[in-house]
Amino acid sequence: MNRTDTEDRLLPVLLICAQAVVWPGAALVRGAVPPSSSLLLAALVAGLVTAALALRRTRPVVTLLVVAAACAVGAGPLPTGAMALLGTAGVALALFTVATERDTFTTVLCVVALALWQLLYGLTLHGLSDRNGLDLVLTALLYAVACGAGLLVRRARRARRTAEQLLRRAETERHRLPAVERRRMERELHDVSAHHLTAVVVTAGAALGLRDRRPEMADEALEFAAETGREVTRALGAVRAPAPSREDLPSPEERLRGLVAGFRRLDQEVDCEIDPLPDGAVADAAYGIVREALTNVARHAPGAQTRVLCRYGETRTDVVVTSAAPPTGMAAHGAGLGGGRGQGFLRSRAREAGGTLTSGPTAGGGWEVRAVLPGRTAAPVERSAPWSYRLAQVTAAVGLCVQPLLPVLVVRTETTSNSSHVSAGVLFALLAAAQAVALLWLRRAPRAAQGVLLGLALLWPFAMATGEYTGPVLLPPALSMFATCAALAADAARTAAAASDETRAVAGPSPAENRRRAPLKALPTFPVAAVVVHAASATVAVLDRGTTIPAWAVVASVTVGASLVVGAARRAGTLRGRRDRAARGTRDERLATWTEEAVRDAWAERRRIAAGLETTVLARTAGMVAEAEAGRLDTTAERAREALAAMRALLDTVREGEAEPELRPQPTLQALDLLAHQSRATGRDVEIRIADRVPERLPTVVDLAAYHAAEMMLAAGGAEPAVLELDADDGTLTLTATGVPRAARPAVRERLLARVAALGGTLATDAPDTLRLRLPLVPEQSNEEQSNEEQGDEEQGHEERGHEEGER
Secondary structure: OOHHHHHHHHHHHHHHHHHHHHHHHHHHHOOOOOOHHHHHHHHHHHHHHHHHHHOOOOOHHHHHHHHHHHHHHHHOOOOOOOOHHHHHHHHHHHHHHHHHHOOHHHHHHHHHHHHHHHHHHHHHHHOOOOOOOHHHHHHHHHHHHHHHHHHHHHHHHHHHHHHHHHHHHHHHHHHHHHHHHHHHHHHHHHHHHHHHHHHHHHHHHHHHHOOOOOOHHHHHHHHHHHHHHHHHHHHHHHHHOOOOOOOOOOOHHHHHHHHHHHHHOOOOOEEEEEOOOOOOHHHHHHHHHHHHHHHHHHHHOOOOOEEEEEEEOOOEEEEEEEEOOOOOOOOOOOOOOOOOOHHHHHHHHHHHOOOEEEEEEOOOOOEEEEEEEEOOOOOOOOOOOOHHHHHHHHHHHHHHHHHHHHHHHHOOOOOOOOOOOOOHHHHHHHHHHHHHHHHHOOOOOHHHHHHHHHHHHOOHHHHHHHOOOOOOOOHHHHHHHHHHHHHHHHHHHHHHHHOOOOOOOOOOOOHHHHHHHHHHHOOOHHHHHHHHHHHHHHHHHHHHHOOOOOHHHHHHHHHHHHHHHHHHHHHHHHHHHHHHHHHHHHHHHHHHHHHHHHHHHHHHHHHHHHHHHHHHHHHHHHHHHHHHHHOOHHHHHHHHHHHHHHHHHHHHHHHHOOOOOOOOOOOOHHHHHHHHHHHHHOOOOEEEEEOOOOOOOOOHHHHHHHHHHHHHHHHOOOOOOEEEEEEEEOOEEEEEEEOOHHHHOHHHHHHHHHHHHOOOOEEEEEEOOEEEEEEEOOOOOOHHHHHHHHHHHHHHHHHHHHHHHHHO
C-alpha cells in the first residue's frame, strides 16, 4: 500500500472520529444519551460518507454528490451538530479532490451548483427575511477556499509535470545529439566515397585499360580526377563545418511526406495533413507511429482509403492514422507476416516520447491509431471533453439546483410573507459572489479587479445595516478580506516569481535618482490601499453598531489588524513566488547544463571525425589532385584507391564509435548548428543567420567568446522563438540575439559584459528582448595571453605533424 492509498483511508477515518467527538461525544459528557434511532442513523450516514471519501480520487464527482446528499438527509432528523463536521469538512474534502483531479470547468460547475443548491434549499425553508443567513456565507466561503486550494494544487502539479517532462525530453536529446551528428557525418562521408572517389577509381581504371586504343581517355580521366578531387575537398570541408541552417537535412515534415509518397507508390490511397515539426524525439515518435500504422494497413487492408493527420500544437501533438474498410475482394497477402508486437511497440514509442496511444476499430469497419504526444511547451497531455459531455454536466447541475424548488412549485402554500425585508445573509452572499467574479478577472485585468475588490469591501458595512445584522460585528468585515488577501497573495507571488536575481542594473540611474525612487518602490499601492479600505470598513461597522471604546482606539486597532492580515498575505505570496522562481531556476540550470553537454559531446564527435579526415582522406585526396595535375595517371589511380580505402576505414571507425575523451574540445561558432538543433528539440525555436561577410576562420579567442555568449543568452531560459544573427564589418564581429528577454536581466548582462570586455568588445540592449554584442576581430590581449596562444598553436602544429608522420 503506497502513501496515497494510506492518506485516502486515513483522512475519512480521522474525520469520522472528530465528528464522533462533537456528537454524540459532547452529549454523552453532558449526561444526555441520544436515542438509539438517532445513533443508528448517524452511524449509517457516517459509514456511507467514510466509504465514499475513501474512493474520492477515482470517482471525485460521484463522491461529492454522495457525501452532500447523505449529509443533507441526515441533518434533517438528527440534532444540531450531528452532521456538522461531515457536512462541512467532508464536503470540502470531496470538493478539494474534484478540483485536484478534474478540469477547471467541472470544478467550477460543482462548486457553483452545490452553493446554489444550498442557497435555494435555505430559501425554500426560511425565505429571504427570516434569518441572517451568515452560516450560508461561511459554508460558501469554505467551499471557495477548498476549490481554490485544489486548483492551486492541480496547477502546481501540472507545472511540476511540465518541468519534469521538459527535463526528460532534454535528457533524451542530450544522449541523442551526438549519435545524430555521427550519423550525419557517416551519411555524408558515404556519399562522398560512393559517388566521388569510386567514380575516380572506375574512370582511371577504364582509362588505363583502354590507354592503347583510346589515348584521349587518359586526359579526360586526369581532368575528371583533378576536378573531382577538388569537389571532394569542398564536400569534406562542408562535412567538417556544416552551415547552421535548416536546409541541410530533410525536415520531419518532408520525411513524413516522403513516407506517405512511398506507400502511394505501393498502390495505397493515402491522404495526409502534416504540420511542420521540430526535429527531436517527438518527430521521431510521430514518424515511427505513422510508418508502423501504414505498414499495418498495407499488410492487413491493402487498397483501403487511409488518412494521415499530424497536428503540432502549443501543448500537444496529435498523430492520427485512420483507414477505411478494405475493398471487397482484395486479398491481404501480408496478413500473416506480422509478429503480433506492433501495437505494443507503438505504445512504447509514444510512451517514451511522453505521450499516449490508443488504437481500435472504427464504426465503418476500418482501423484508427491515435497518438497524443507533447507539443511545443512540453506540457502534460490532457484529453479534451466533447461538447456532449459538457452539455450533460450542465444539465445535471441545473437539475440539482432546481430540485429544492420542486416542492414550492408543486405544493401551493396558503400563507405568503408580505415582508419586503432582505436578510443580511443574502446581501453577504451577493457581495461574496461579486468578489469571486472579480478574482476570476484577476489575471486578465489585475488593476481593474483589484479596484473592484476594494470597492466591494466598502459595501459590507452598508449590507450589515441594510440587512439589520445582529451577529458578531467584526465577522463580516473579516470575511470581506479573504478575496482581497487572495488577490494580494497572487500579486506578490507573480512579482516575486518574475523578479530577477539582482535588482541593480548594469547601467542604471545615478545614486541620487535611486534614493528618490526608493520610497516609491518601498510603498506598494495595492497593499496600502487594502489596509486603508478594510480598516475604514471595519471602523464604520463598529461605530455604526455603537461601542464604548474611543474612536481613535477603534481606528488604531482595526488598522493594526488589517496591516497584519495584509502583511501575512503578501508574505505568503512572496514565499510562493520565490519557491516557484527557485524551481524554475533549477530547471533552467539543468536544461542549460544538459544542452551544454549535448553540444560538447556532439562537437567532440565532429572534431574526432574531422581529425581523421584531415590526417587521412584529405591528405590522400590532395595527393591525387597533384598527381592528376602532373599528368601521371597510374599514380593518380593509386592515390584514388588509397583515399577510398582511407575513407572506408574512417567510416568503420565512425560506426564503431570511440570512448569519450577525458578532454573535450571547446565548441566554436561552427557548433551553432548543434546548439540550435538541441534547442529546437527541447521545444524552443532557434534560428541561426550568418552573413557572407563573416570570415571562415576567426581568431580563437573571438570564436570561443562569441559562441559562449550565444550559449549564455539561450541558457538564460524562456520559450520565445529566438534568432541569432552574425555579421562582420570594419574589423568587428557583431552578434545580435532577438527573442531573449531573460538574457537582458542584470545578472546575465554582467556575465556577458565581463566576457566581452576582456576582448575589448561592447554590449548593448536595443530592445527589451534584443541584445547586440560587438567583438573586434583583432582582440586586445596581454603579452602573456599572446605567448600562451602562440605556444598552443605551436603544440597543435606539432601534434598534427605527428599524426601525418604516423599515417605515412
